[in-house]
Amino acid sequence: MGVMRIGHINLRVLDMKAARHHYENVLGLLPTDVDSAGNVYLKGWDEWDKYCLVLTESDRAGMNHMAFKVESEADLDAIKAKLEAASHPVEDLAAGELPFCGRSLRFHIPSGHQMYLYAEKEFVGKSVGTENPEPWPDGLKGAGAHWLD
Numbered sequence: 001m002g003v004m005r006i007g008h009i010n011l012r013v014l015d016m017k018a019a020r021h022h023y024e025n026v027l028g029l030l031p032t033d034v035d036s037a038g039n040v041y042l043k044g045w046d047e048w049d050k051y052c053l054v055l056t057e058s059d060r061a062g063m064n065h066m067a068f069k070v071e072s073e074a075d076l077d078a079i080k081a082k083l084e085a086a087s088h089p090v091e092d093l094a095a096g097e098l099p100f101c102g103r104s105l106r107f108h109i110p111s112g113h114q115m116y117l118y119a120e121k122e123f124v125g126k127s128v129g130t131e132n133p134e135p136w137p138d139g140l141k142g143a144g145a146h147w148l149d
Helices: 016-026 073-085
Strands: 003-013 030-034 040-043 053-057 062-070 091-093 104-108 114-118
Touching (some): 003 114, 016 040, 016 053, 062 073
Antiparallel strands (some): 003 062, 030 040, 040 053, 091 104
16 A cells, blocks of 8 residues: 555634735745635655645634545545445545545544545646756745745
8 A cells, every 4th residue: 555645734723914924925835826716736846746735814823723635536436445444434536636636535533633535636847947957946935935845
């Protein structure tokens, strides 16, 4: 089974303007999308996938969910079978139910936190390109975070 890395985290924030300032200007993440519900998607400049962080405005700070990228669709099937064999409830979600991702699995861990596993996420590429890339992009803000993981 190939759980590869943290794919993204979805955080609840009390003040979207302040949160965006922190994640974009202090940490240097790059905005990639804002959906119709006002969720903000961000990524590091050296990440291939569309986002590693989702900010959701709420009246209660915390984490909505964490998602991990697996190596393949077959890994989703194998992990689902293992969870079900252990009598652990798991939902198999169609592509797009987890924004910009292919098919995914959703379940809760014993702490009550919601987790997702997915194999595919919309690919946007690195800020420096892939052919003869510069060591880092011009115009980075703050810490210029490369990636989440």
